[in-house]
Amino acid sequence: MTNLQNCLDTASIYVGTYAKYNNGSLYGEWLNLSDYSDYDELLTAIYKVHSDESDPEFMFQDYEHCELFEKLGLISECHLSSEIYEIADQINDSGHDLEVFEAYLDCVGRMDFQSVYDGVTNYYIGEYSDDETFAQYMLEDDIPESFPNHIYIDWESTARNLMYDYFESGGYYFKS
Secondary structure, three states: OOOHHHHHHHOEEEEEEHHHHHOOOOOOEEEEHHHOOOHHHHHHHHHHHOOOOOOOOEEEEEEEOOHHHHHOOOEEOOEEOOOHHHHHHHHHHHOOOHHHHHHHHHHHOOOOHHHHHHHHHHHEEEEOOOHHHHHHHHHHHHOOOOOOOOOOOOHHHHHHHHHHHEEEEOOEEEEO
16 A cells, blocks of 8 residues: 655755756756645745755756656645645545556546545545456446356456446556
């Protein structure tokens, strides 16, 4: 089980500036996001690294983080979202693994975090090994106990038809 706090624990950015880069210098520092309690504290540290410039334009020349940060547009070469810590807290408090959020985003494409959060909260069903297992889980309550054992259910075909109303990524299933 992974969560975004673990992701913050492993998230780091290499912060340089465009002025230094344009003058042939790659000087900067690696900063671990988990070393700071919030975005403002991180920003203060970034300014401290580049205190030799009066108005530094930060360049995030390299970063290591979970895919969700990039997919949500929270980090890029020229941008680090001020919402990154709040989003981390929301995911940690959601009760869902980080992978569920990543899977939902894989299914629906690029969107803002609140839409992803609402989608996971409202449409997440669970994790299953394959579509057939998911179909059996979804329909087992509809099969009466007196169902004759000589009747065969084609779970592959049933799953294929059922998946018109659901989507899946990495074994995580959602209502569409």
